[in-house]
Amino acid sequence: MSTLKKFLIALGLLVIAVAAFLAWAIRGPAGQYTTDETSGPHPKMAEPSPQTIPGVGIAKPIGWQAGEAPVAAQGLVVTRFADGLDHPRTLAVLPNGDVLTAETNAPAGDHGGGGLTGLVAGFLFSQAGAGEPSPNKIVVLRDTGSGKASQRFVMENPALDSPFGMVWREGRLYVANHNGVVSWPFQPGQTTLPGKPEKLMDLPPAGMHWARNLALSPDGQRLYISVGSGSNIAENGIDAEAQRAAIFEYDFDKHRVRQFAGGMRNPNGMDFNPYTGELWAVVNERDMLGPDLVPDYLTNVPLGAQYGWPWVYWKKYIDWRVNEPMPEYLMEYVRKPEYGLGAHVAPLGLAFARGGNTMGDRFAGGAFIARHGSWNRRPLAGYDVVFVRFDSHGNVLPAPPAPVLTGFLTKDNKAHGRPTWVAFAKDGALLVSDDVGGVIWRVTAPGAKPAPAITQIADTPLPPKPPMGKIRIQENPDSVLNKPQP
Template sequence: MHIIKKIVIALLVFLVIVGVVLWWLARPVPAEYSLEETTGTDPVLADPDPQLIPTVGIAEPIGWGEGELPAAAEGLEVNAFATDLDHPRVIYTMPNGDVLVTLTNAPDRPVAGGWLTNLVADYLFSSAGAGMESPNQLVLLRDGDGDGVAEERHVLRDDLDSPSGIAWNDGQLYIANHDAVLRFSYEEGATTVSGEGEKLADLPPAGNHWMRNIALNPDGTLLYVAVGSASNIGEAGLEIEQGRAAIHELNVENGFARLWGQGLRNPNGLAWNPWSGELWTTVNERDMLGSDLVPDYLTNVPLGVHYGWPWVYYGDVFDDRVKHPLPQFLTEYTRTPEYAMGAHVAALGLVFTQEGARMGPNFARGAFVARHGSWNRSPPAGYDVVFIAFDERGNPQGKPVPVLQSFLTEDGKTHGRPTWVAWDRTGALLVSDDTGNTIWRVVNPDAEASGAQVRNRGERLPPQLELRGDPARAFEDPPADLLMPGGM
């Protein structure tokens, strides 16, 4: 009996020790820097704090009560454009003002990283209000009388497969399922989309990041498709990452496709910068390096660019957790993001100021971004919509400015999660809220409509006829000492 008592006591002591160790490992590690310090054109990059057990901070979604609205910046007003939607994500405004929205969620799929990662992921998705089965619908919302509220609702398709991206041009509607790009014949104003749909391209399916946003170039001949990674840092091998963490270019006339940009862990919003003509995107960076790393970002995507995932981040910072062989000269050509959106904020939807926008002088030139909200940061961050001012040359500047304040409550819960942004036909900003099941409309009722955004065009640089000295100095001012005068 005496021996049994000792064994029981020893077992209890062991369990207490194990419990303390698990508590210590699983405790949230709070951020050392403010969210603002990890934003902008020169963000603070903290020392990495690799986490075997991640910091988890999930804001429980509670929805919106009767009469409750998001708090907007001074001068802006908010109303519900449409309510009682089933997990709305991507929104797209047709030329006639009809608003298309995909009601969607992740497909059934394993998450890269093994059974423990899947167990944690299931908990996170469920806690964040994303554990539901995908509705798989494309819905049309119509505000026929222009009062800012959609009075008509039509289900265009209900047989899609975790759809997200939407684009339209000249009678052709493009929809991105998680595993394919489809094209349908669709005339604007119609309340049905019939037919089988033509598959234009297969896409790497599901993965940790399943949304597939798309954007057409201005003349409607090229489609750009954002595909996120299947993992956090390639922990399940690079074979499953083929074609992922990238933006693809697809010629919709002949089907030719090529990689446009790579090393983008999870690119989401796609939009054309009206002042430079460049393609820009929002990107969700890697997790489990601490609450201050790594900032998500907003950046341009030139042809052939590489942003370093999974080996490096922010140009030249190595992630020592990645054991895959480093591509030759990677850091020599890895690009540094243009603008940090803040660590773990989950930057998703993106639009630029456009002609007709009615947001007022404080939001006259720049980008609007929906920050879906963090899970790997303490305290939580994001859960809001922000504006990033751009200068006359089309470059971001300053810090993010709140448009819709945080959807978080004082006790750490959340009314909803801003997901996507688009303009409506009146110049108001539409914001989808996937756990609040609402599309919000934001406008400055006293503002005049913005004028056309003018593309910057400067004089071309003189041709280089012969290099002398350091080629990197060829276009310094003045360049005369590096150029041969006269002709060839």
């Protein structure tokens, strides 16, 4: 048999094997629980069903035709703030009202790992509209009063390398590349990004989760940086996960960085609860335990918090697939997340409702979350923007997430777009980035008055310790301890 014939036979067998795998994956087991059932403070937990390769549920991207739009909740209206963008992800609103959006994607060659799993992941990302090279641009969108971006300016710089999180502070624009946080001198109204940036800190590059987000504390003195894991469950070894799966805090006064919280597989959107001042985040949980595990979540993030990844999920469930030894006593201090958002919904953007927003009374107290949508579940989950309600004390309520924007999926499971980020425009409207559709959507409640400001609950200091009296030590001559022993 000739070498060419052997090669063609081997190639044919490989094609048949790949086709058989894809047929199995696409027809893999369907979820038994609804997304609402795996949501809330106490989501249902299915029995784990470990997979060597994840099941596949791809929503083929088809974009939006002229005049098409997502479906807004009753009482809300959605319009196009900007379109024709190249994979817009994050949003940052400057003090003058300009909106920055990062046109970005994964670093070149990064498809979430090596081997067969990495090969399959790369194929799936490309099918879901996330396989293109990163544009590495920041676009300034300017609304001159019409409710849409009538002006746009594209800012490019060689130092932009899969940019994601953006914040403005004291005349500088801070940008989180996949491999570090950099900053430029920048004033609101500026439309270029010239010169070489100053590096604030290095970050572990790329990996399965390459997107690094930024959040500035309300007093502007601390910067929070989210870094996702480099793998699903540390299958490349725990040493490869150093400085990953965590949120870090940079102190501008002390020029010091520390890990703020850990054990979070892929923390992304971050914002501060206006009632309590606490940092909150949305987190993408692990894959390949079946279509109903593990629920992604929204949670507060206290200093020193530990959420268990890769060994534990939802405080008490051990992931027996992890080969690395679990640290001693880990389960004694793992925290339970505050609120499940559904299995495999991929929450990304997070923004709390604040004073001045024009979303109406129904959406006055709580958090808006963009659920980017599943790629490994049947039926598909996410692909929407939801609202999680909080009470007036800043506590999340035990109600299912309320829909804000839906209609990103067609009836035959094709994707017009995928909601990615949420932020409030200066006029109080909610902005939603749609990376696959290339659109920034604007949502508002017509006729709604700007919401009143939320007053943060005052901290109650502990009472001072009472003064201690004098302690007098006196020998007891009758004590057996003072008698000689025989």
